[in-house]
Amino acid sequence: MKTANHSNRGMGLENDINLTNSYYLEKDIAVIYKKPTPIKVTKVSYDCIGNKRVKDAFYEKPSTTDYNGLYKGKYIDFEAKEIKNSNIFPIINIHKHQIEHLSRINKHGGIAFIIVRFCNNNTTYLLEINKLISFIDNNKRKSIPIEYFEDCGYIIKESYIPRLNYIKIIDNIISKENLWKNLKGNSKSL
Amino acid sequence: MKTANHSNRGMGLENDINLTNSYYLEKDIAVIYKKPTPIKVTKVSYDCIGNKRVKDAFYEKPSTTDYNGLYKGKYIDFEAKEIKNSNIFPIINIHKHQIEHLSRINKHGGIAFIIVRFCNNNTTYLLEINKLISFIDNNKRKSIPIEYFEDCGYIIKESYIPRLNYIKIIDNIISKENLWKNLKGNSKSL
Numbered sequence: 283m284k285t286a287n288h289s290n291r292g293m294g295l296e297n298d299i300n301l302t303n304s305y306y307l308e309k310d311i312a313v314i315y316k317k318p319t320p321i322k323v324t325k326v327s328y329d330c331i332g333n334k335r336v337k338d339a340f341y342e343k344p345s346t347t348d349y350n351g352l353y354k355g356k357y358i359d360f361e362a363k364e365i366k367n368s369n370i371f372p373i374i375n376i377h378k379h380q381i382e383h384l385s386r387i388n389k390h391g392g393i394a395f396i397i398v399r400f401c402n403n404n405t406t407y408l409l410e411i412n413k414l415i416s417f418i419d420n421n422k423r424k425s426i427p428i429e430y431f432e433d434c435g436y437i438i439k440e441s442y443i444p445r446l447n448y449i450k451i452i453d454n455i456i457s458k459e460n461l462w463k464n465l466k467g468n469s470k471s472l
Numbered sequence: 473m474k475t476a477n478h479s480n481r482g483m484g485l486e487n488d489i490n491l492t493n494s495y496y497l498e499k500d501i502a503v504i505y506k507k508p509t510p511i512k513v514t515k516v517s518y519d520c521i522g523n524k525r526v527k528d529a530f531y532e533k534p535s536t537t538d539y540n541g542l543y544k545g546k547y548i549d550f551e552a553k554e555i556k557n558s559n560i561f562p563i564i565n566i567h568k569h570q571i572e573h574l575s576r577i578n579k580h581g582g583i584a585f586i587i588v589r590f591c592n593n594n595t596t597y598l599l600e601i602n603k604l605i606s607f608i609d610n611n612k613r614k615s616i617p618i619e620y621f622e623d624c625g626y627i628i629k630e631s632y633i634p635r636l637n638y639i640k641i642i643d644n645i646i647s648k649e650n651l652w653k654n655l656k657g658n659s660k661s662l
Contacts, residue, residue: 307576310576312580313573313577313580313582315535315536317507317508318507318508318509318532319508319511321508321509323511335528335529336528336529337527338525338526338527339526339529340523340524340525340526341524341526345505346505351547352547353580354580355547355580356547356581357541357547386497386500387503390542390543390544390545391542391544391545391546392542392545392547
C-alpha cells in the first residue's frame, strides 16, 4: 500500500486536494469541488452528429479562487499554490482580486484560506486569510518566508487516505470561532 | 428608466441572475458567482508573445450546479432553467447528479434550490430542493406543472435594480429554518 503512496508523490498539490475532496464526498464528510478553469470561447464548430466542439478560446483571469464548498454548514473557500524550489512564498502568486474575494468570504461568515506546499521541504500549510492580510499590511516584503507559515499557519499532514486531511484544521478553526462567540456572549451577559 | 428595463427583458434568466449577483457583490450583500462552464481542453497553441490559446476542446457534463456562494454565513447553491413555450417543467432539464448534489448540500446545512422561469407567463419561481425531490418521489409524471411551483415554491418578483431579488426569498427560508430550530429546542427542553 505504501508503494502506491510514494509512487504518486510527484503528482502535485492539486491532485492531492482533488483526491481528498473525492474522499470527503464519498464518505459524506464535506462537499468541496474545484471550480472549472474559466475559458472564453470565441469559435465553435459542430461535428457530423451535431456535437458542439470548441475551436478557438483563451484562458480568462479567474475572478475568484480554485476551490469552494460546504462543511458542517460552513462555507469553505480557498486557493492552493505550490512552491517548487524555494522557502519563500511570493505574494504575487495570489492575485489581488483573489485576496479581496477571500477577505469578503471571511467577512460574510465563511472560512477562507490558502493552502501552500513548499516542495523543497515537502510540507503543506493552511494559512487563514486574516493571517495573510496581516502579513501584507505589516510588512514591506513582497514574499512570505516559510517561518511565517510555521508560526501563524497550520501544517496539513500527508497520509495515504485521505491524502491531505485539511478538514481536521477546519475543525480547529470552527472550534476557535465557537470559543470566541461564547466568550463574547459571556462578556455581554456580565 | 422603465424603457431600459423593458428593452433588456429578452436577455434571459442567466443575464438577470448575473446582474443581480453583481449588485449583491457591489452592495456587499452576498458573494454569489456563476461557475465557469466545464471545458475539457485537448489541444493548445502559443501565439508569438507566448500566450496560450485553446485550439480544440469539448464541453463536459457539469458535475454540480451553475451557481454557488455565501449569504449571511450560509452556503447557497442553485441551478437556473428557463422554459420557453410551455407551462410545464420537464424534470430531465436538471441532471440526476445535479439533483443529488443539491440534496447533499441541503443535508450538509446549505440552502439548495432551483430557479425556473416560465417565459410564457413571464414568471420566475424559486423551488427548494426538498420540494423538487418530494414531487419526483410522489409522482409518476416526468414534468412538473407550473401550479406546483405556484403552490410549493416562491415567486421571485422582477424589478429594475436588482433585477431578480432572490435573496428576499432566502431570508424567508432562513427565518423558517430558525423557527424550526427554536421549536425543536423548546420541545426538547419541555
